[in-house]
Amino acid sequence: MTTTAVPPTSPDQPRRSWYKRNEIGVTPWLFLIPAILFFLVYVIFPIIQSFNISAYQWDGLGEKEYVGLSNYQELWDDPAFYTSLKNNLIWLVLYLLAIPAGLFIALFLNQTVTGIRIYKSLFFFPFVISQVVVGLVFTWFYDPTFGLLNSILGVVGLGPVNVLGDPTYVTYGIIAAGLWPQTAYCMILYLTGLNAVDPEQVEAARLDGAKGWKMLWYVIVPQLKPATFIAFVVTIVGALRSFDLISIMTNGGPFGESRVLSFYMFEVALSEYGFRMGYGAAIAVVLFLIMLCFIAYFLYSMYKEERGH
Amino acid sequence: MRFTYKAPMLALSTAAMLTTGVSAQELTGDLKIFLDTSNPAPRATMESAIAKFGEMNPDLNIETTIIDREAYKTQIRNFLTANSPDVANWYAANRMKPYVEAGLFEDVSDLWAEPEIAENLASTKGAMTIDGKQWGVPYTYYQWGIYYRKDIFDELGLSEPANWEEEKANCAKIVESGRACYAIGSKFLWTAGGWFDYLNLRTNGFDFHMQLANGEISWEDERVRETFAKWRELIDMGGFLENHQSYSWQEALPFMVQGDAASYLIGNFAVAPLREAGLTDDQLDFYQFPVINPDVELAEDAPTDTFHIPSGASNKDNARAFLRYMVSPEVQTTINAGDALGQLPVNAKSSVDDDKFLNEGFEMLSSNSPGGVAQFFDRDFPAEMAKVAMEGLQEFMVRPDNLDAILARLEKARGRIYK
CATH class of the missing domain: 3.40.190.10 (Periplasmic binding protein-like II)
Known part of the structure; x- marks a missing residue:
């Protein structure tokens, strides 16, 4: 009789489904599936495809012809490729000026004066304007005959300079146009960063006699590190996708001197006269490898950050 | 103004109906046309020419898509390979070569064998020929x-x-x-x-x-x-x-x-x-x-603009009829007039609009080149x-x-x- 007192445990309970049993392990993956799927289809697969196409000669219409590494070989002694690569590097270096410029404007605007919000939004305006419009405005500004720049230079007895028509100035001219909205973007990042600066630390530093540059460099800037990191990331990304400004302002000209790699790729593969998919893909691969350096660096520093906490 | 303007247009369209009506019966089915004539005047010209073709063939279901001129130049590769229209416009000579070589344009040598086209369009035949075959018909050119x-x-x-x-x-x-x-x-x-x-x-x-x-x-x-x-x-x-x-x-x-x-x-x-x-x-x-x-x-x-039939088209007979219609003398006169495209007609039987520059250009190309x-x-x-x-x-x-x-x-x- 005593045996009846102990109920048989497992058989009586309803059998839990496979999902219920593995819920903790499976659920995160379920949530991740859509993202992974899209990431595979729109990012990973095209990358592999680019590598693949870069080994072919293909006009995008007819038959592909396998040519091995000859596209890369041709890139190796293509002067237009080196011009684009050089311009890409100039873009990467000079575009970073947006970070200190943004920081100083942010420091300048970080005060309580009547109507400061209006000034802040005025400074932020260039970022709200579409890149295409920025490009157009600067094209008119640089116009060799009617442009404002040459009118101003004329007053001081200089010029005229055809910024966008001269191969020596053209890239710098476009970068200047790009810096305008990019500085505004960095400024807004730093303005939010400055809100989070600990007033007590500033007070303590002041008691210890820190002021001016020392205060900025040793007390304020370290506290702005997250903002600096983001500003760095968006500026590098901005420099690498400078396509729209170039397309609007010079169309890669004069005689191809303002091209960057992304524009060159578009030109040889997809534009009106471009029928060289393989060659374009080879340029894309080179651009990808350059980006990979930065991506690796970003991932590494984020990883380090997370481990530190 | 309006009435004096309308009368010759009407006369022309009826004339077009008469001539093309003789050779072909009325068409049925579908006709899908892709054009790059996105500027206002060319757009209106093409739309009215197509509308008249529609009137002549009431049972034909015409679908016209007009694409921005610059965008068209890159999109043409996609629509020729993937989702072909029945008629598309493009440019003559080497500009059409990549598509001809990829087998994306239909060989229309049969149209060029018809006396109507062979005789009247002879001057542009060379520009439409690759490998001894013709791959489309011209519809306008300019000096x-x-x-x-x-x-x-x-x-x-x-x-x-x-x-x-x-x-x-x-x-x-x-x-x-x-x-x-x-x-x-x-x-x-x-x-x-x-x-x-x-x-x-x-x-x-x-x-x-x-x-x-x-x-x-x-x-x-x-x-x-x-x-x-x-x-x-x-x-x-x-x-x-x-x-x-x-x-x-x-x-x-x-x-x-x-x-x-x-x-x-x-x-x-x-x-x-x-x-x-x-x-x-x-x-x-x-x-x-x-x-x-x-x-x-x-x-x-003298750049020539052209019509082609993509090889993937599904209504090639209708497309051929449309090409015949577009190069016919009357339609050529109408669409190239000064208030339409303002260019030169490709058909030797059509007349050049009385415009100073068109006259000079026509004179130059026909007798001094x-x-x-x-x-x-x-x-x-x-x-x-x-x-x-x-x-x-x-x-x-x-x-x-x-x-x-x-x-x-x-x-x-x-x-x-x-x-």
Whole structure:
């Protein structure tokens, strides 16, 4: 009789489904599936495809012809490729000026004066304007005959300079146009960063006699590190996708001197006269490898950050 | 105004109905047309021509898609391979070659065997032929030449030049008066191609020019250098608009309108904006590009726009009927009239609209171009070669001293592109 007192445990309970049993392990993956799927289809697969196409000669219409590494070989002694690569590097270096410029404007605007919000939004305006419009405005500004720049230079007895028509100035001219909205973007990042600066630390530093540059460099800037990191990331990304400004302002000209790699790729593969998919893909691969350096660096520093906490 | 305008249009459309009605029965089914005629006047012209075709064939379901002109140039690859319309427009000569070679355009030699087309469109047959077959039909073409400010020429006591010496003498006087001889905007490169076409056609002749386009002649050939030497004479005089590399062809027009430049080597499509900007027919005139080498026959650029049937089309019979309709004499007269496309009809039986520039252009092309008719730099040269070369031409115009490096670069590209 005593045996009846102990109920048989497992058989009586309803059998839990496979999902219920593995819920903790499976659920995160379920949530991740859509993202992974899209990431595979729109990012990973095209990358592999680019590598693949870069080994072919293909006009995008007819038959592909396998040519091995000859596209890369041709890139190796293509002067237009080196011009684009050089311009890409100039873009990467000079575009970073947006970070200190943004920081100083942010420091300048970080005060309580009547109507400061209006000034802040005025400074932020260039970022709200579409890149295409920025490009157009600067094209008119640089116009060799009617442009404002040459009118101003004329007053001081200089010029005229055809910024966008001269191969020596053209890239710098476009970068200047790009810096305008990019500085505004960095400024807004730093303005939010400055809100989070600990007033007590500033007070303590002041008691210890820190002021001016020392205060900025040793007390304020370290506290702005997250903002600096983001500003760095968006500026590098901005420099690498400078396509729209170039397309609007010079169309890669004069005689191809303002091209960057992304524009060159578009030109040889997809534009009106471009029928060289393989060659374009080879340029894309080179651009990808350059980006990979930065991506690796970003991932590494984020990883380090997370481990530190 | 309206009534007097409508009457001839009605007459024309009924005439078109009569002629085409004889040969073909009414069509049924679908017809899908893709066009790049996105500018207002061409768009209206095409839409009304298609509407009339629809009236003639009430049971035919026509679907027309008009795509932005620039976007069309890149989209055509996608829609020809993936989702073909029944009719698409494009350009003649080498410009259609990639699609012909990829088997994306239908062979329409059968249309060209019909007497109606064979006889009346004979002049453009060459431009539509690749490998001995015809791959489409033309629907319009236009002349190139030098458009100039007659009032400025009168003021300086100049007359239309007939040869190179006169051209240079004129230019010297124009430069002296503080103006540029030639407006040009080379930001998008092809305008420089027009200059090369003419200088090379006049210096070395049509056959040489075509051999160069086909990759049979070296860019470093002495004769090519001679063309560039002629060009350089004008550049060194300060003949061309300064900073042209920063302007599109439209942005260079104001210089001509304001009298800062006296002439413009361009296609007839520039007349409409120049008139709109306020130049009257008394101020604006046209002359044929002057003789440089008297030993070569005159040849002209006259780009032809075309209709094609994609090989993936599903209603090819209807498409053929539409092509026949578009090249018929009456439709040709209507769509190329001054208030429509404002260009020249391809059918020998149709009439040229009574417009000063169309008359001069037609006269020039039909009787004063014995050497031949070229399409245009970027239509005669293969796309890749055209791109590289036009960049070199622009560089030459800005930095003529770089000529050797430019020619070496073009020669290298020639070695790669023509295999």
